[in-house]
Amino acid sequence: MSRHPDRDQIRIESVLSALGSPVRLAVVRVLDAGGEHNCGSVLGLLGITAKSTMTHHWRVLRESGVIWQHPSGRENLLSLRRDDLDARYPGLLDAILAGADGDEALEKARRLMSVGGRDRSET
Amino acid sequence: MSRHPDRDQIRIESVLSALGSPVRLAVVRVLDAGGEHNCGSVLGLLGITAKSTMTHHWRVLRESGVIWQHPSGRENLLSLRRDDLDARYPGLLDAILAGADGDEALEKARRLMSVGGRDRSET
DNA sequence: TCGACTGTACTAAGGTTGCCGAACAAAGCA
DNA sequence: TGCTTTGTTCGGCAACCTTAGTACAGTCGA
Numbered sequence: 001m002s003r004h005p006d007r008d009q010i011r012i013e014s015v016l017s018a019l020g021s022p023v024r025l026a027v028v029r030v031l032d033a034g035g036e037h038n039c040g041s042v043l044g045l046l047g048i049t050a051k052s053t054m055t056h057h058w059r060v061l062r063e064s065g066v067i068w069q070h071p072s073g074r075e076n077l078l079s080l081r082r083d084d085l086d087a088r089y090p091g092l093l094d095a096i097l098a099g100a101d102g103d104e105a106l107e108k109a110r111r112l113m114s115v116g117g118r119d120r121s122e123t
Numbered sequence: 124m125s126r127h128p129d130r131d132q133i134r135i136e137s138v139l140s141a142l143g144s145p146v147r148l149a150v151v152r153v154l155d156a157g158g159e160h161n162c163g164s165v166l167g168l169l170g171i172t173a174k175s176t177m178t179h180h181w182r183v184l185r186e187s188g189v190i191w192q193h194p195s196g197r198e199n200l201l202s203l204r205r206d207d208l209d210a211r212y213p214g215l216l217d218a219i220l221a222g223a224d225g226d227e228a229l230e231k232a233r234r235l236m237s238v239g240g241r242d243r244s245e246t
Numbered sequence: 247t248c249g250a251c252t253g254t255a256c257t258a259a260g261g262t263t264g265c266c267g268a269a270c271a272a273a274g275c276a
Numbered sequence: 277t278g279c280t281t282t283g284t285t286c287g288g289c290a291a292c293c294t295t296a297g298t299a300c301a302g303t304c305g306a
Binding site: 013014015022025094103 | 131134135136137138139140141142143144145148211212213214215217218219221222223225226229
């Protein structure tokens with residue numbers, strides 16, 4: 001069932017395309033904040049969706065080497081492979097997570113602007 | 124024709140998914156190495172492909188904010204938006220480019236190993 | 247002005263991805 | 277021994293991505 005790549009089998013294209021999806025990037029942000037989660041708890045934090053949909057995303061993240069996923073009792077625990085990613089791609093994960101935070105803040109600020117004042121004449 | 128996002132319209136998911144494709148990552152590596160290229164020269168360096176295919180990739184890179192593309196005479200010059208990307212996502216591009224180099228080196232080393240000695244009993 | 251050159255626009259096939267519901271498997275609890 | 281919880285697997289469907297072929301538009305040189 002597992003299919004985790006070894007550290008040296010991780011390819012940056014897989015990592016980037018795995019993280020190029022809003023849902024999966026959100027997952028990684030959640031996992032980065034806390035330690036281990038089971039699938040359901042992350043699913044809850046994202047406000048979505050069908051379990052089978054997430055199973056799909058777990059696989060993409062797992063097979064690209066971004067997360068560990070190991071069964072524990074009847075749950076399936078998820079955690080970021082931070083050590084491996086940092087070893088292979090120093091600074092990558094930090095830059096991505098910081099970037100995601102920045103995007104979110106910028107988005108939030110933009111929303112406030114467009115409610116309070118008039119938006120600066122953007123189409 | 125253009126459709127370049129402003130610096131503050133760039134979203135990290137778009138950047139990541141744009142760079143999550145081997146072809147486009149290769150393009151960015153080429154652009155990072157040199158200054159300005161026209162489309163054809165990059166196409167040549169990649170050893171591939173139909174021009175219309177690359178036009179598609181230029182658009183993805185352009186609309187995600189990764190490259191500038193501006194006409195000059197009958198050519199269309201391409202360049203990395205390094206300043207914008209570095210401003211929005213400090214360290215991201217460096218990490219990705221270094222990672223791509225690392226992957227390539229590792230791959231090359233692995234090929235040598237499996238020719239010279241026997242591969243270490245993988246699958 | 248004509249022709250070569252550079253790249254885009256349009257179109258289409260084939261594959262991949264994302265999403266979901268239903269059925270299933272395994273672990274824990276009563 | 278059943279029932280519940282937790283996720284997975286499977287099948288199907290729509291949307292998107294990648295690739296390429298063909299036709300076209302703009303620019304430069306002769």
